[in-house]
Amino acid sequence: DTDKIKRAARRVAAAKKQGYAVVVVVSALGDTTDDLMDLCQKITSSPSRRELDMLLSTGEQISTALLAMALHQIKVDAVSLTGFQVGIQTDASHTRARILGVSRERLMTELGRGRVVVVAGFQGVGPEKEITTLGRGGSDLTALALAKALGARACEIYTDVEGVFTADPRRVPEARKIHRISYEEMLELASSGAQVMQSRSIELAGKFDVPIHVRSSATGKQGTWIVKGDSSMENILVRGVTANKNEAKITLRNITDRPGMAGALFRQIATAGINVDMIIQNIAVSGRRTDISFTVSAADLNEAVRVISKIRPAIEKKHIIADRDIAKISVVGIGMRSHSGVAADMFEVLGKNRINIDMISTSEIKISCVVQKKNADRAVRVLHQHFIKQKDRYTVVK
C-alpha cells in the first residue's frame, strides 16, 4: 500500500545519503494485481498471454511512478522507468519471458544525473517492442539482471521475512537466521521447500555471481547474504533443514521390467509438462517385474495418474498407487561435499524417533527423505536439533 511505498522511499533516501547510487526495482501493489485479474476474469477465462502481459505489466508501472513521487516528496531526485525505457530485452515468450540483455545507457545517464532510478520489475520488452513479463519471481530476476549489468556491489531483496532460516521458524521455534549461505545451498533449500526466493532467481544470481542480501522490508535489519560458496563455508555441514509438503508419490507396482520401460514412462510424463522430483526403482525381484516410485507436485498428481493410465498394455490401472500423504524432508549443506556421515546420522535420528523413511534421494550437498506427512514437522524439529543446535558436533574443527 502507499504507506509501504513511503517506507521504501525513506529506506532508499537513507541508502542515497550513505553515498550509494541506487537503482530500485519494484513489484506491483498486491491490490493492483488482484484488481486487474478481476477485470480480466469478467471478460474472459482464457486471456491471451500477450494481452495478459499488456494488462499486468501496468501494475509495476504504477508502483514505479508512486515510488518516484514518494521520493520527490522527501526531496530525493528520482525517475521511474518501465522495462522498455530501460531496455530490458527479452525473448518473445509472453508471461514467462527470459531476459536476453539489459541496456546500461539510460540507467547510467540517470545515475549520472544523481538520480535514484526506479525500475518496473517483472517486465521487459521483446521483439517488435512487445511488452513481456518474466513470470513468477520476475521482479527478483529484474533486480539481478540490473545488478549484473551495472556491476552493483549487491542486490538487496526486500521481502516479508527476516532472511533465510535454518528451518521454518513458524514450525521450529529454535530456528536461527542464516547470515551467509552459498548459492548452491540456497538453491537446494529453495527446491526443498524454503519459500524465500524462486530457484530461477538464485540460479541466475549464482551464474552472474551477484551477492544477494535478503532482508525484511518491515524492519530493515541485516538479513541473509547469498554469496559464492567458499571453503570457510564447508565448516558447516548442515546449513538448513526443510520440509516440502506439496509433493505426492506415485508407485507403479509389479510392472514389466523391460529395457526402455522407465524411459517411455517418464517421457510421457514430461510431455504432459509435469516435473518429477525423486525417482526410485527397486531391483526386479522375480520374473522381470518391478516397482517404480516417484514424486510429483501434489497439484500435478491427478494429471500424472491420468497420463500413466494411458500407457497400455504395460501399466495396469490397479497397479498405480497415488499417495498424497507424504512430505519430503531435506538437510542441505555445502560441507557435505567433503565430509561423509551426514546421511547415516539423518537416518539414525529419524529411526530413533520412530519416523519411517519411505524414499531417499541425495545430491552432492543435500539428503532428502520422504516420510509420512503427519511426521513432517517432528522430523524437521529432531533433525534441526541434531544438526543445527549441536554446533560442536556439526561444525568441522580444522
Added chain:
Amino acid sequence: DTDKIKRAARRVAAAKKQGYAVVVVVSALGDTTDDLMDLCQKITSSPSRRELDMLLSTGEQISTALLAMALHQIKVDAVSLTGFQVGIQTDASHTRARILGVSRERLMTELGRGRVVVVAGFQGVGPEKEITTLGRGGSDLTALALAKALGARACEIYTDVEGVFTADPRRVPEARKIHRISYEEMLELASSGAQVMQSRSIELAGKFDVPIHVRSSATGKQGTWIVKGDSSMENILVRGVTANKNEAKITLRNITDRPGMAGALFRQIATAGINVDMIIQNIAVSGRRTDISFTVSAADLNEAVRVISKIRPAIEKKHIIADRDIAKISVVGIGMRSHSGVAADMFEVLGKNRINIDMISTSEIKISCVVQKKNADRAVRVLHQHFIKQKDRYTVVK
C-alpha cells in the same frame, strides 16, 4: 466498466464484419483513473508531471488489453498497442504533450494481418522514450491523428450523448440533433459551452480534414457528422444556441484612459495564465477616464482580481467590480457569414422577452451576448424557438 467493454467489442466486430479495417482508440475506465488519482493523492499533493504521465498512462493500457481480450472472446483477431508501440511521437511537454507524428508501420502491419488494432488513447512517446499524455480530450486527439495517418474514411467518436444538438436537450426539450455541421461551427459551439468535444480536437480535425462522426456508445445510432463546411450548409443561418455559465465578468470603472493602459492590463492577466474571453471598452466620456469589462473563466475570477489589484497606481481596488452572476448566450451558424440580420434578430428576441444584454461580442459565424445567469435558460429557449424551430424563416431559400 467491463460490460461497456464487451459492448464496444460487439460494435467493433460488427464493423469488421461489414468489411472495414478497424483501429479502435480507447480511454481509461473511469474507475481506473479515479483509483490511480487516489493512490497519487495519498503520496503527494504535487506530483511531478512526468510521473503523473507514467501513472495515468497505465489506465489506457489496461483498457486496450481488456478490449483486445473481449474481442478474442468473440473470435475477432485483435492486438492492443500502447502509444510507444504504435509510435505516436510527441514533444516533451508532460501532461499536455502535442502529437508531432504517427508512425504507420506497426499499424499497417497489424491491419495487414487482418487484425483489429486497439490503441491506447491520450498517450504518446516523447524524446528519450518518455511516456507523455496529451491532456484533456487526449483520446479524441489520438483517434484523429491515427485517422489522418491512415487516411481513414472517418473518425467515429463514441460518447455518452447522441450527438451534437441545436441546444442542450436537458434545458431545451425541443432541441434537435444536428446531422451535419462544419468544423468552424462546431468549434464555435464548443467554445460557447457545448461540451461534446474539446475545441482542440475539433481544430485538429479541421486542419486534417478528417470527418468526425460523434455518436452514442449506448445506442450506436447515427449521430452528428462534423465535416468541412460547404456552400449547402450556408442555407442554415443558425446551427445551434448555447449557454456558457462558467464565466465571470470583471468591470474596471473609471480608470485612467491613457494609451497602453489596456495593453498593460491584459498582459498582466495573460502572464498569470488566465484566458480572457470577451472584452468591451466604453468610449471615454469625460476627463480621460473610461470603463473596461471583460469575462474570464469563473474558476480564474479570484486570481484575475488579485492580479489586477496589483496594477497600481492605474487601477484602484474600489473600481474593480467582479460579477459571477452572468451567462454567455451564443448563436452559431456558418450562414451568418453571408447573411446579415441575425444579430438584430437576436437582440430583438432577447429584448422582447425582457432579458437585458450586458455585453455583446461577435465573430464571423457567432454572436454572443452576456446576460444575467438567472435568464440564461430562458434566453436559450426563446432564441432556439426563434432561430431553430422557425425553419421557414431561418433557412435561406435560394
